Amino acid sequence: MRRQLRSRRAPTLPHGYRFRLDDQDEMNQNYLADEEEEAEEEAQMVAMPNLEEEEKEEEQKEEEEVQDQPADNTWWQKLQLISEYLWDPEQRMSLARTGQSCSLILVIYFLFYASLAAVITVCMYTLFLAISPYLPTFTEREKPPGVMIRPFAQSLNFNFNVSEPDTWQHYVISLNGFLQGYNDSLQEEMNVDCPPGQYFIQDGEEEEDKKACQFKRSFLKNCSGLEDPTFGYSTGQPCILLKMNRIVGFRPELGDPVKVSCKVQRGDENDIRSISYYPESASFDLRYYPYYGKLTHVNYTSPLVAMHFTDVVKNQVVPVQCQLKGKGIINDVINDRFVGRVIFTLNIET
Numbered sequence: 212m213r214r215q216l217r218s219r220r221a222p223t224l225p226h227g228y229r230f231r232l233d234d235q236d237e238m239n240q241n242y243l244a245d246e247e248e249e250a251e252e253e254a255q256m257v258a259m260p261n262l263e264e265e266e267k268e269e270e271q272k273e274e275e276e277v278q279d280q281p282a283d284n285t286w287w288q289k290l291q292l293i294s295e296y297l298w299d300p301e302q303r304m305s306l307a308r309t310g311q312s313c314s315l316i317l318v319i320y321f322l323f324y325a326s327l328a329a330v331i332t333v334c335m336y337t338l339f340l341a342i343s344p345y346l347p348t349f350t351e352r353e354k355p356p357g358v359m360i361r362p363f364a365q366s367l368n369f370n371f372n373v374s375e376p377d378t379w380q381h382y383v384i385s386l387n388g389f390l391q392g393y394n395d396s397l398q399e400e401m402n403v404d405c406p407p408g409q410y411f412i413q414d415g416e417e418e419e420d421k422k423a424c425q426f427k428r429s430f431l432k433n434c435s436g437l438e439d440p441t442f443g444y445s446t447g448q449p450c451i452l453l454k455m456n457r458i459v460g461f462r463p464e465l466g467d468p469v470k471v472s473c474k475v476q477r478g479d480e481n482d483i484r485s486i487s488y489y490p491e492s493a494s495f496d497l498r499y500y501p502y503y504g505k506l507t508h509v510n511y512t513s514p515l516v517a518m519h520f521t522d523v524v525k526n527q528v529v530p531v532q533c534q535l536k537g538k539g540i541i542n543d544v545i546n547d548r549f550v551g552r553v554i555f556t557l558n559i560e561t
Contacts, residue, residue, distance in 0.1 A: 336338035345417045345504050347459055356469075357456040357549045358535060362386045367555035369451075371444060374561065376414060379444040386442050386452070392512060393428040401510045402426075405498040410462060412501070422501045423557070427514040431489045434517035447559045448521045453533055454513045455495060459504045467493040469537035471516045475534040476554055520557065529557045 298305050305313070342348045361365070362385030371379035391397075405411050405424035413421050428435045434450035436442055442450040453471055463469050471493045475482050490496075499514045523529055532553040534542040540552030 213459055214488075228320055243449065285518045307419040343417065346508050354450070356461065356535070356540075356551070357547075358453055358455065358459055358533070358551065358553050359549065360388045360533075360553055360555065361452040361454070364555065367553070369449060369555065370558040370559070370560075371449075372446065372560040373447045376445070379441075379449075382449070383436075383441055384446055386450070387436055390431075391429050392430075393426060393515075394428050395427045398425040398427050398512065402512065405444045407496050407498055409497055410500055411498045413503070417503075417507070419507065421511075423508060424498045426499065426514050431517045433487065434489050440557050443519060443521075447523075447525060447561060448519065449557070449559070450517050451520070451555075453516050454516065456534070457502050457511075457513060460501050461502045463495075463497065464538035466497065467538055468492070468497055469535050469540060471518070472536050473518050476530040478530065482524040482527075483520065483522070483531065484524075485520075487518040487519040487521055487560065489519065490493040523557055523559060525559050525561050527558070531555055531557055 217461055223547070279300075302309075306318075362382040362497070369382070371382070372381075402423045403424040411424055418557070429437065431450075432451065433439060434442060439445075444450075455469070471488065473486055474480065493516055495514045495516065502511060505511075518533065520531075532552060532554045536542075540551050544550040548554050
């Protein structure tokens, strides 16, 4: 970089200007001072490139020294940095935070989560105050009731061979286990003998225990397993039990009991020539309604209707549909095969 030097010429004086000798001396001194300054500037300009070269050489030496250092020293430096980050004894900081800042953070989080927990607790407490544990507040499907059958069968297909007990013995075991709660002695001990043909309405507070009407195993007669321990499976005349799902507060409309009717779903109606129902009315008596819920109606026993298929065509699959019949009962829902009806198959081989 070039710099302009001051002019060495003597200053030009106006024509006719007369000056003294002192003035000439002063001018000479100024001129000499300017010369010295210019010499210093030239010396600095010459020295600057040398300084830059020296700085570059020093940087190169430092880089070479860093490169020449072993890898262990580099890892050791990293570990030192990590340890200083975890705990800096000089500034008494951990994770780049002092004890005071960590304490403030903990206090803020504690207050936040404590407030959140308090809000949730208040909401849950208010919710439990608004609902009753004994009666459902909202019932999307109070009607119609669903149904289910016993014994359990895979895909609701009853396939067995009369002459091979191993094929039907599991049905007998399932029915015996299911009917243990319906034993006459147990029903007489826990429940009351209610008059038939009328609702068993019990007044009082909703949290009071309710009594349950007896439904004895003996009501099922030939399908009770008392007279025939094989429930007809050994003779090719199987018994199948049907029950309605429990619905709190449900009552059959118009005081008419809900009945059960079974027939061939599709095909020849003569494939099922005879069915016996137990109880003989093939209905659920009104005395078992309404149901007050499992918390208060502890000993409640769901009524049953037994279908005794006494004459069914053998050695072929027979589709059977059992429907509930009654006022307000819906039994033709396409998308749900257990609302008001149940469909199963019988395949009795000989």
